[in-house]
Amino acid sequence: MTAVVLATACAVVYGTADFLGGLATKRSQVFAVVALSQLAGLAFVLALLPVLPGSFSPGALLWGMSAGLAGAAGLVLFYWALANGVMSVVAPATATMSAAVPVAYGLAVGERPEPVALAGVVVAITAVLLVSRDPSAGASRSTLAPLLAALVSGAGFGGFFILLSHAPQGTGLWPLLGARVASITVVVLLALATRRALRPGRGSLRVIAAAGVLDMAANVLYLFAAQQGLLSLVAVLVSLYPASTLVLARYVLGERLHPVQIAGVVAALVAVGLIATA
Template sequence: MTAVVLATACALVYGTADFFGGLATRRSRLLAVVVLSQFSGLVFVAAVLSAMPGSPSVEALLWGMVAGVSGTTGLLLFYRALAAGTMSVVAPTTATTSAAVPVLFGLVSGERPALTALAGVVLALAAVLLVSRAPKGAAASAPTGPLLSALAAGAGFGGFFILVAQAPHDAGLWPLAGARTVSIALVVVLALITRRTVRPGPGALPIIAVSGVLDMLANMLYLLAAQRGLLSLVAVLVSLYPATTILLARFVLRERLRRLQMGGVVMALAAVALIATG
């Protein structure tokens, strides 16, 4: 039950972080958003590390670093898709892919959830698909570029979920420190090579900082959930984060949502209940 609560909370925080990330990419250049949000997340995890149980080890840091490469690739592609596409379409597309990869990995590696939990997994994936339905007219006019970027971003996030969960359970949050350090280094190098500025746009810095802190908080919740539950269940619960994103997009940005999307939100809640009882 603890893993279910942590994973569900993670989905709520991830969805909110992605909403702020999408807003930030509309006010600043992509690399500026990524570098500054990642840095704010690193400062946050550094402040929390001393208060959390766990000790650093070479194995934990290495798993975190490898996961950081995968996650950073996914993040760059995801923010690129958010900036060019419709937020309520891009986020669920990425989530579907990022859920499928670790769920399949967990099942192949020998995880055997209860039947009710498996039913919840199926319902959750269906919920994400419903949530991903675009408003009328959007699907026909949506460019393929953002969609492909969203799919690739999902693969990167799925790889992050798998890799960071391989770190020793007694490592605490140290794998996230390794992941975030590598991600910042990669993006800074990319900025230097491409000679692109990392200066935020006017008024964008607070939004970027909030996005980075929330993203790291979600990573913490995910790691704690993965240490206490099955990867195939935790990952699919985390993948429900687009429900938060689309609701924020609906009420803050006034993006139109179809009834199927709202039905997907209801199905997501039912999926959480099934997985919790399993």
């Protein structure tokens, strides 16, 4: 039950971080938002290291850095797919793959959740697919390349979950430190190579910093959840984060939710309930 609570809280915090990141990109370039939010997350995890101590080990850093590289690759491909494809195709493909890959991996290595929990996994993946849909987006730019990039991007995010779950027990937040150092390095190098400005837009720095801190807080929750529960269940619960982003967009910005997205939010709640009762 503890792992379910942590994973569900992680999804809520991830969704809130994405919501704030989306607000920030209205005033700043994407690379500036990503790089600066990651730096804020790095500062946050450095502040937490003395509070949530763990034993340093090279293995913890290496697993964390591997996870960070997978996550950074997924992020770059995701933004490329959004820029060159259709959001209503790219977003659900990425989100569904990021949920499906850890589930498949967990089952492959011998995890055997209870039947009711497996039913919850199926409902959860369906929920991710539904809440990520945007029926109002056009389909004129839909091509095979962005779809493939979206699928690989989702696999990168799923890889982040898998690799981070392999961090040795008792190493505290050292894996997350390694992950953030690796991802920041990749993002900054790409920004420099493509000559993208990293200066935030006026009035957006606080929002960017809040997004980065919440993203790292979600990573902390995921790390603890993965250490206490089955990867095939924890990762799929975490992947429900688009539901909280949608709810915030509805009640903070007044955005209209489409019926298919409302159905996805309901399915997400059902999935959490099923997995929690297992």
